[in-house]
Amino acid sequence: MAPEPALPKEPPAPRILYEDAEIVVIHRPAPAGVATALPPFTLVTFAELTFRPDGHAVWGQEPAARLGLPVIGFVAKRENWFPAAAVQRAAPAVRAALGGAQALAYGYSMGGYAALKYARLLGITRVLSVCPQASIDPVDVPTDKRFHKFFERGLHANMRPSADEAPEFAVMLADPYMEDDRVNATLLAAPELGIHWLRTPFVGHASIWLLAETEFLQKVMGMVLAADMAALSHSMRDRRHHSPQWFFRVGVNAFIRGRYHLAARLWDRAEQIGLHRSTREHEVMHILSGTISRMVSKGRKGEAHRMVLHLTEVHGNDAVVLAQIGHILIGMGEGDMAEEPFRASLALRKDIQHVYQGLSLVLGGKGKRDEALAIAEQGIREAPGDAALHIHLGFMLLNFARLEDAETQFNIVLSQMPDHVGALIGKSHVLGAYGRQADAVELVKQTLPLAPHDAGNRTWLGQLLLVLGQPAEAEEHFRIAVEHAPGNGAAHIGLARSLERTGRLDEARHVAADAAAALPHDARVQAIHRRMGPPAEPRPVEVEPVDQRSGLRRFLSAFFSRE
Numbered sequence: 001m002a003p004e005p006a007l008p009k010e011p012p013a014p015r016i017l018y019e020d021a022e023i024v025v026i027h028r029p030a031p032a033g034v035a036t037a038l039p040p041f042t043l044v045t046f047a048e049l050t051f052r053p054d055g056h057a058v059w060g061q062e063p064a065a066r067l068g069l070p071v072i073g074f075v076a077k078r079e080n081w082f083p084a085a086a087v088q089r090a091a092p093a094v095r096a097a098l099g100g101a102q103a104l105a106y107g108y109s110m111g112g113y114a115a116l117k118y119a120r121l122l123g124i125t126r127v128l129s130v131c132p133q134a135s136i137d138p139v140d141v142p143t144d145k146r147f148h149k150f151f152e153r154g155l156h157a158n159m160r161p162s163a164d165e166a167p168e169f170a171v172m173l174a175d176p177y178m179e180d181d182r183v184n185a186t187l188l189a190a191p192e193l194g195i196h197w198l199r200t201p202f203v204g205h206a207s208i209w210l211l212a213e214t215e216f217l218q219k220v221m222g223m224v225l226a227a228d229m230a231a232l233s234h235s236m237r238d239r240r241h242h243s244p245q246w247f248f249r250v251g252v253n254a255f256i257r258g259r260y261h262l263a264a265r266l267w268d269r270a271e272q273i274g275l276h277r278s279t280r281e282h283e284v285m286h287i288l289s290g291t292i293s294r295m296v297s298k299g300r301k302g303e304a305h306r307m308v309l310h311l312t313e314v315h316g317n318d319a320v321v322l323a324q325i326g327h328i329l330i331g332m333g334e335g336d337m338a339e340e341p342f343r344a345s346l347a348l349r350k351d352i353q354h355v356y357q358g359l360s361l362v363l364g365g366k367g368k369r370d371e372a373l374a375i376a377e378q379g380i381r382e383a384p385g386d387a388a389l390h391i392h393l394g395f396m397l398l399n400f401a402r403l404e405d406a407e408t409q410f411n412i413v414l415s416q417m418p419d420h421v422g423a424l425i426g427k428s429h430v431l432g433a434y435g436r437q438a439d440a441v442e443l444v445k446q447t448l449p450l451a452p453h454d455a456g457n458r459t460w461l462g463q464l465l466l467v468l469g470q471p472a473e474a475e476e477h478f479r480i481a482v483e484h485a486p487g488n489g490a491a492h493i494g495l496a497r498s499l500e501r502t503g504r505l506d507e508a509r510h511v512a513a514d515a516a517a518a519l520p521h522d523a524r525v526q527a528i529h530r531r532m533g534p535p536a537e538p539r540p541v542e543v544e545p546v547d548q549r550s551g552l553r554r555f556l557s558a559f560f561s562r563e
Contacts, residue, residue: 014056017072017097018090022080022155024053025090026073027097028061034068038222041102043071044094044124046111049079060106066214067221072097074114079147081136082114083155087121095123104128104221105167108208110147112172116188116195117159119167127170128224129195130208134187135159141187144180163192169227170195173207173236177253181205196229198236202250209245210236216243244275252283260311264318277320284324292328304332312341319348323355330358338362353379353386360392372396387413391422398429406430421447425457428464437464455485462494471501489515489522496528509535 018025047059058073072094076082103124107115112132119127134140136147137159174185176199189197200207211217216239223232240246251266267280288311295304312325322345329338342359345352356379363372376393379386394409407430413423428443444461451457458481465474475498481491492515499508509532515522516529 016056017093020086020089022077022083022086023090024075024077025094026056026058026075028056028058028064028071028073030068030070031065034065036068038067038069038218039102039225041069041104041225042098043069043221044074044098044103044105044115044119044122045071046074046082046105046107046114046118047076048108049110051075051111053077059108059111063214063217067218072103074111076110079110079150080152080155081110081133081147081150081159082118084117084158085155087114087118091118091121098123102126102225104225106221107132109133109205116167116170116172117161117165119170120165125168126224126227127167127195128221129170129172130211131174131181131205132172132184132188134161134184141183144183146180160187161193166193166195169224171198171224171229171232172196173198173200173210175200175203175205175207177201178204196232198232200236202253203246204249204253206245206249209249210239210243212245213243242273244270244273247273248275248279248283252287255284255287260321264321267318267320280320284321288321288324288328292332296332301332305334308332308334312344316344317348319345319352319355322348323352323358326355326358326362330361335362335365339366350382353383353389355379356383357386357389357392360396364396369396369400373400387417387420387423391426394423394426395429398426398433401433403430403433419446419450421451421454421457425460428460432464432467437467440464441468453480453484455481455488455491458484459488459491459494462491462498466494466497466501471498474498475502486518489519489525492519492525493528496532500532505532506535506537508532510539 012029014026014028016024017027043060043064045058045060045064051059053075058071058075060073061071064071074082074087074090100123103122104126105115105119105122105124106128107113108130109132112129113134115127115129116132119125133144133147135156136151137156138145138148138151140160170193172185172188172195174181174197176182176185181204185197188195200210203210211220216235219235220232223235247266247270251263251270254260254266255263267275271277271280292304292308295301295307308325308329311321316322322341326338326342326345329335329341339359339362342355342362345355346359356375360372360376360379363369363375373393373396376389376396379389380393383389390409390413394406397403397406397409407427410423410426410430413420414427417423424443424447428440431437431440431443441461441464444457444464447454447457448461458477462474462477462481465471465477475495478491478495478498481488482495485491492511496508496512496515499505499511512525512529512532513535515525519525
């Protein structure tokens with residue numbers, strides 16, 4: 001009988017090669033049983049600005065695992081641009097782990113800088129750097145002020161890579177039309193460094209997205225290892241015609257520059273070749289809401305209003321943009337105007353879930369309750385699966401006293417997401433309407449660890465506890481609500497009532513008086529203030545205790561305290 005084949009050995013566990021106060025360096029061996037089409041090499045990655053130590057995780061480990069590659073990852077503990085002294089101390093352990101074998105250094109932004117700066121120190125001859133900085137020293141890059149605040153002279157002396165540090169073959173991706181990245185790329189492309197600049201126009205600081213697909217990243221890495229710049233240039237140009245991310249990012253830049261028709265065409269093309277529509281929706285919302293918010297905050301509401309009207313006209317055939325315009329108008333307090341773009345969006349597409357909620361809110365605000373309910377119910381049929389829409393419909397049904405139907409909507413969400421805060425609160429309202437306040441309290445209490453500072457939920461819990469005759473416990477929740485939402489009149493009223501019911505009438509009067517002064521247009525707050533009347537005594541003044549210690553003893557105590 002032939003012996004059974006030996007089981008594949010598990011790869012060694014990840015291990016820390018080096019760690020200090022600034023960086024940690026982790027070695028993750030190649031996964032077992034994953035074939036790679038690339039020549040054997042180790043991927044050495046440098047994490048980007050926001051990536052932080054988390055167990056044995058390193059930046060770039062997912063594509064490395066899919067490609068069957070071992071990876072050594074440098075991870076910064078803060079925005080420190082991998083200080084030279086720390087990398088120098090880590091270098092012997094990294095070189096020993098590499099053992100002189102082939103390696104490729106790879107990084108993005110802050111990590112892209114470090115890949116170029118330290119590859120030769122680590123014995124690495126090939127580098128792929130995406131959107132790198134040449135330096136963050138204000139002397140080196142006076143016009144690129146994005147990262148000046150992170151510059152520390154003690155850590156960052158001589159930041160710019162020198163000819164002595166330049167690797168044998170290095171490629172950097174950067175957008176020549178993004179001013180800050182262009183400034184850095186121009187410095188790094190100096191002849192004495194020999195770094196090849198592979199231009200990625202109109203994608204801003206997001207060139208990394210062009211490498212998001214593992215198959216294409218594998219091709220690029222293979223060409224970098226082969227030092228084949230001609231093939232790299234050809235592949236990147238060809239990539240633009242087939243990458244949804246390229247069309248999407250170029251569309252973003254076109255939109256920012258006011259080229260709205262061009263942006264719409266580019267985004268349409270991105271979706272045709274694979275971009276998920278939620279990506280487009282999120283980015284449009286981000287761009288529009290950010291721009292509008294800045295205008296409004298600077299007192300330019302009229303200009304923001306004109307911009308929204310212009311965008312509505314320009315994007316008459318773009319359902320996503322029209323939908324986001326509707327939401328922005330609601331945020332601007334222009335709900336009446338939001339109905340038109342919402343309806344135009346629905347006329348173009350029936351599958352954008354949040355449009356139904358937005359239009360339903362607008363119609364409800366206009367007093368068209370039946371129509372608002374019908375739109376929400378249509379949304380459930382046409383675009384099922386949106387928790388927010390189910391919860392919105394549930395509360396509408398609750399307001400129509402259709403308790404069973406409302407509970408059904410909340411239960412639909414809870415069957416998929418048992419800890420969904422909105423659905424738990426909605427169901428608690430249904431139970432409260434049935435007179436089951438104790439059960440409602442238990443549901444609300446489930447949400448406290450999930451949303452401890454939600455003033456609305458705390459207020460509702462306090463109100464339920466008052467009904468159950470537990471004013472002392474209710475007081476705690478009303479106080480938290482008032483702290484986190486001073487404009488919540490119901491929380492002030494609840495706090496005053498809970499104090500009144502625990503026999504602290506004058507304290508309750510002070511709360512009601514303060515609320516009435518702070519919220520002069522809240523009729524219910526004014527009513528409880530009138531009912532309770534003015535406080536009988538002035539509010540007690542809290543006096544700080546006098547420190548009787550000598551000056552020397554106070555100094556010593558402060559000097560050695562933990563604060």
